[in-house]
Amino acid sequence: MYRHNAGFTSIPFPTPPAACSAGRSRWQMLLASGLSLVALIFPAAIEAQVALPNYAEMGIEALLNIEVISAVKRQEPLFRSPSAIFVITQEDIRRSGASNIPDLLRMVPGLQVAQVDAYGWAISVRGFAERYANKLLVLIDGRTVYDPLFAGVHWDVQNLLLEDVERIEVVRGPGATLWGANAVNGVINILTRSSQETQGGMIAASSGSIEPARVHARYGGTLGSAATYRISGNYFRRDHSVDAAREPIADAWQAGSLGFRADWFATPKDSVLFQTGVQVRGADESLLLPVLTPPFQTLSVSRQQHRTGNALVRWTRRQRPDSEWSLQAYYDLLDFHSQALEEHLHTVDLDFQHQFRLSERHQWFWGLCYRLIMEEFRGSFLIAIEEEAEQQFS
Numbered sequence: 001m002y003r004h005n006a007g008f009t010s011i012p013f014p015t016p017p018a019a020c021s022a023g024r025s026r027w028q029m030l031l032a033s034g035l036s037l038v039a040l041i042f043p044a045a046i047e048a049q050v051a052l053p054n055y056a057e058m059g060i061e062a063l064l065n066i067e068v069i070s071a072v073k074r075q076e077p078l079f080r081s082p083s084a085i086f087v088i089t090q091e092d093i094r095r096s097g098a099s100n101i102p103d104l105l106r107m108v109p110g111l112q113v114a115q116v117d118a119y120g121w122a123i124s125v126r127g128f129a130e131r132y133a134n135k136l137l138v139l140i141d142g143r144t145v146y147d148p149l150f151a152g153v154h155w156d157v158q159n160l161l162l163e164d165v166e167r168i169e170v171v172r173g174p175g176a177t178l179w180g181a182n183a184v185n186g187v188i189n190i191l192t193r194s195s196q197e198t199q200g201g202m203i204a205a206s207s208g209s210i211e212p213a214r215v216h217a218r219y220g221g222t223l224g225s226a227a228t229y230r231i232s233g234n235y236f237r238r239d240h241s242v243d244a245a246r247e248p249i250a251d252a253w254q255a256g257s258l259g260f261r262a263d264w265f266a267t268p269k270d271s272v273l274f275q276t277g278v279q280v281r282g283a284d285e286s287l288l289l290p291v292l293t294p295p296f297q298t299l300s301v302s303r304q305q306h307r308t309g310n311a312l313v314r315w316t317r318r319q320r321p322d323s324e325w326s327l328q329a330y331y332d333l334l335d336f337h338s339q340a341l342e343e344h345l346h347t348v349d350l351d352f353q354h355q356f357r358l359s360e361r362h363q364w365f366w367g368l369c370y371r372l373i374m375e376e377f378r379g380s381f382l383i384a385i386e387e388e389a390e391q392q393f394s
Contacts, residue, residue: 084110084171084172084173085169085170085171085172086108086109086110086111086169086170086172087167087168087169087170088104088105088107088108088167088168088169088170089167090165090166090167090193092104092107093162093165093168094163098162099162099206099211099214099236100155100158100159100162101155101158101160101162101168101190102115102121102123102155104162104168105123105168105170105188108170110125110126110172111123111124111125111170111172111186112124112125112127112129113129114129116131117241117249117251118238118239118240118241118249118251118252118253118283119156119238119251119253119281119283120155120156121155121156123136123153123155124136124185125170125172125185125186126172126173126185126186127185131152132150132152133152134146134150134151134152134182135151135182135184135185136152136153136182136183136184136185136186136187136188137175137179137180137181137182137183137186137187137188138153138158138187138188138190139179139187139188139189139190140158140160140190140192141190141191141192141273141275141312142312142314142328142330142351143310143312143330143332143349144182144349145158145332146182147334147343147345148345148347148373148375149343149345149375149377151182154306156253156255156281156283156306157255157279157281157306157308158190159234159236159255159256159257159279159281160190160192160234160257161216161218161232161234161257161259163198163202163204163216163218164192164193164198164218164230164232165190165191165192165193166191166192166193166194166197167191168188168189168190168191169187169188169189169191170186170187170188170189171186171187171188171189172185172186173185173186174186175187178365180369192261192275194228194263195220195228195229195230195261195262195263196228196263198218198220198230199220199221199222199228200219200220201217201218201219201220202217202218202219203215203216203217203218204216204217209239210238210239211236211237211238211239212237212239213235213236213237214235214236214237215234215235215236216232216233216234216235216236217232217233218230218231218232218233219231219232223262223264226264226265226266227262227263227264227265228262228263229260229261229262229263230259230260230261230262231258231259231260232258232259232260233256233257233258233259234255234256234257234258235254235255235256235257236254236255236256237252237253237254238252238253238254239252240252240284249286250284250285250286250301251283251284251285251286252283252284253281253282253283253284254281254282254283255279255280255281255282256279256280256281257277257278257279257280258277258278258279259275259276259277259278260275260276260277261273261274261275262274262275269317269318269319270315270316270317271315271316272313272314272315272316273312273313273314273316274311274312274313275311275312276309276310276311276312277309277310278307278308278309279306279307279308279309280306280307281305281306281307282303282304282305282306283303283304283306284301284302284303284304285301285302285303285304285338285339286299286300286301287299287300287302287339287340287382288300289339289381289382290381290382300339302338302339304337304338304339305335305336305337305338306334306335306336306337307333307334307335307336308332308333308334308335309332309333310330310331310332310333311330311331312328312329312330312331313328313329313330314326314327314328314329315327315328319356320356322356322357322363323355323356323357324354324355325352325353325354325355326351326352326353327351327352328349328350328351328352328353329348329349329350329351330347330348330349331346331347331348331349332345332346332347332349333345333346333347334346334347339380339382340380340382340383341377341378341379341380341383341385342377342378343375343376343377343378344375344376344377345373345374345375345376346373346374346375347371347372347373347374348371348372349369349370349371349372350369350370350371351367351368351369351370352367352368352369353365353366353367354366354367
């Protein structure tokens with residue numbers, strides 16, 4: 001597919017950046033080119049904002065000692081992990097040029113990533129890849145994001161600011177013993193950076209033939225002497241794709257998100273994390289709907305709406321270097337409307353985990369979890385829902 005992009009850059013600000021807007025066509029190109037020129041004039045300031053280790057200059061031993069947590073739910077060196085695990089670092093993200101999570105996952109060995117249309121991806125581990133593939137657990141800072149309707153993930157709704165992602169750990173193989181439901185073929189654990197590491201301001205913009213507009217911004221500050229916070233926003237618009245005959249397909253879409261994170265280091269042993277965010281997505285949808293008269297199907301184009309919101313609180317206490325416990329609670333809201341299905345989902349999750357070392361060779365881990373899911377569906381002529389009343393299960 002032919003694609004060209006205008007310049008892409010990120011610029012740190014000591015104060016919140018002023019709002020800016022630009023129209024389509026050449027004004028986008030001028031804006032992106034201007035940001036690139038500023039980046040060339042002030043390269044030192046940009047490098048100071050992204051203080052990341054240079055993995056290309058690290059030795060084999062140092063690379064193997066990179067700490068991961070997804071395999072056994074505690075920090076340990078990568079070479080001691082008992083699972084087939086792959087880590088995408090912030091340095092990998094910065095150098096990849098990817099603008100979304102699915103494109104980042106293409107670099108993971110053993111992970112099948114295919115793009116269905118402009119806003120749909122099929123991602124699976126050790127199994128058949130399809131758009132609604134299940135048996136794969138995806139978490140963002142400990143919050144599960146799969147839809148219990150089909151046990152799959154709406155990848156187009158995971159609109160994260162990639163500059164805020166610390167690393168992505170992918171465990172290939174079953175992990176349901178530690179991680180619970182849906183971790184049959186693997187676990188994708190997305191960890192974002194602490195607000196303490198993202199102080200100051202940043203704004204980034206890009207424009208191209210497929211994505212006419214992409215703008216995201218972030219600002220971090222302090223709350224007293226022991227707490228920090230971060231506010232981030234992201235908006236992009238992607239044009240429709242084309243078929244083999246170069247004819248346009250009605251699948252253009254746009255999405256925006258707004259997020260907040262606060263980290264409170266109450267004592268040397270206690271830390272509290274609070275984060276919340278909302279996302280709104282709209283996309284054109286083309287469906288072949290069955291009809292009762294010849295040719296027995298008709299092409300219908302409509303607008304699909306997807307709105308989500310979440311809030312998470314986690315208290316972690318490290319009693320000793322080899323013992324800690326955490327208490328986490330989060331709430332998720334999903335509101336989905338299309339011509340084939342309507343879904344309203346509320347999820348409340350409480351989770352307690354405790355790990356400690358009983359002897360030199362044994363690390364014990366136990367926990368309790370309660371999850372309440374309230375769903376309401378409305379079917380259509382294309383999709384039939386047997387019970388359209390509210391369903392609750394935990």
